[in-house]
Amino acid sequence: xxxxxxxxxxxxxxxxxxxxxxxxxxxxxxxxxxxxxxxxxxxxxxxxxxxxxxxxxxxxxxxxxxxxxxxxxxxxxxxxxxxxxxxxxxxxxxxxxxxxxxxxxxxxxxxxxxxxxxxxxxxxxxxxxxxxxxxxxxxxxxxxxxxxxxxxxxxxxxxxxxxxxxxxxxxxxxxxxxxxxxxxxxxxxxxxxxxxxxxxxxxxxxxxxxxxxxxxxxxxxxxxxxxxxxxxxxxxxxxxxxxxxxxxxxxxxxxxxxxxxxxxxxxxxxxxxxxxxxxxxxxxxxxxxxxxxxxxxxxxxxxxxxxxxx
Numbered sequence: 185x186x187x188x189x190x191x192x193x194x195x196x197x198x199x200x201x202x203x204x205x206x207x208x209x210x211x212x213x214x215x216x217x218x219x220x221x222x223x224x225x226x227x228x229x230x231x232x233x234x235x236x237x238x239x240x241x242x243x244x245x246x247x248x249x250x251x252x253x254x255x256x257x258x259x260x261x262x263x264x265x266x267x268x269x270x271x272x273x274x275x276x277x278x279x280x281x282x283x284x285x286x287x288x289x290x291x292x293x294x295x296x297x298x299x300x301x302x303x304x305x306x307x308x309x310x311x312x313x314x315x316x317x318x319x320x321x322x323x324x325x326x327x328x329x330x331x332x333x334x335x336x337x338x339x340x341x342x343x344x345x346x347x348x349x350x351x352x353x354x355x356x357x358x359x360x361x362x363x364x365x366x367x368x369x370x371x372x373x374x375x376x377x378x379x380x381x382x383x384x385x386x387x388x389x390x391x392x393x394x395x396x397x398x399x400x401x402x403x404x405x406x407x408x409x410x411x412x413x414x415x416x417x418x419x420x421x422x423x424x425x426x427x428x429x430x431x432x433x434x435x436x437x438x439x440x441x442x443x444x445x446x447x448x449x450x451x452x453x454x455x456x457x458x459x460x461x462x463x464x465x466x467x468x469x470x471x472x473x474x475x476x477x478x479x480x481x482x483x484x485x486x487x488x489x490x491x492x493x494x
Contacts, residue, residue, distance in 0.1 A: 194233075206240075232245055290432075291475070294475045298474070308323075329345075332388055348455050349432070352452045355427075358426075370446075372402075375400065377426045379405060
């Protein structure tokens with residue numbers, strides 16, 4: 185019969201590269217490590233580790249077994265955390281990640297619904313790479329994430345991704361800009377503009393803008409960079425440049441900038457919630473349902489025939 189300590193042994197050998205190093209990392213003696221490995225190999229009737237003068241490496245069979253061992257150990261770690269939360273606080277704690285604009289408009293009603301239902305919520309705020317890292321490390325049960333239409337998030341099969349909101353990118357212009365009088369602005373007409381972009385040049389919205397500009401044979405020149413969309417709008421109002429801003433990040437548009445749609449193929453990001461399947465089902469279902477309700481309300485408000493700004 186398999187035991188957890190045998191799986192720990194296999195993982196430690198794979199990570200450390202020798203039985204002696206694995207023993208040190210697990211605070212066991214080397215004979216203990218050898219015993220656990222021998223029992224594991226006897227269970228599968230196969231050699232899992234090949235030992236040599238320079239250390240130990242997993243065989244092909246050991247390599248095939250390793251991801252299953254890691255999945256079992258990770259599932260147990262999550263179970264221990266959830267049970268400990270229940271034992272210590274009397275409530276399940278849901279660890280949720282979000283990026284700022286989604287956290288401001290999408291998440292609050294969902295958190296209220298969870299807390300009303302007796303679920304504690306722990307929030308982690310960060311940009312997309314931080315959230316994806318937290319999900320992969322199983323430090324987050326769920327996270328609001330975004331991607332370009334058609335892109336697939338780099339998450340494994342332990343996660344379900346539920347689409348929530350189609351978030352269009354809109355053009356922010358100074359009020360006195362020559363194109364501010366147009367309802368729709370051709371991107372090609374902006375080839376000589378200074379652009380305000382994200383702090384990270386690899387930001388998905390900036391990459392989408394770069395792709396769109398490339399279709400018109402030019403590259404946007406970013407003269408200022410910030411991740412604070414309030415600051416972006418402030419720079420635009422001051423005439424420091426133009427910017428594309430996700431509709432969700434605009435909030436209530438300022439009265440000192442012009443917000444217009446770009447002519448041509450629509451640019452947008454898809455906002456979703458990624459959830460870990462092994463998390464307590466009722467709380468995840470409530471989270472997803474509450475986020476979906478809020479996303480529908482936001483999209484309905486966007487469809488109302490109201491001027492975006494000026």
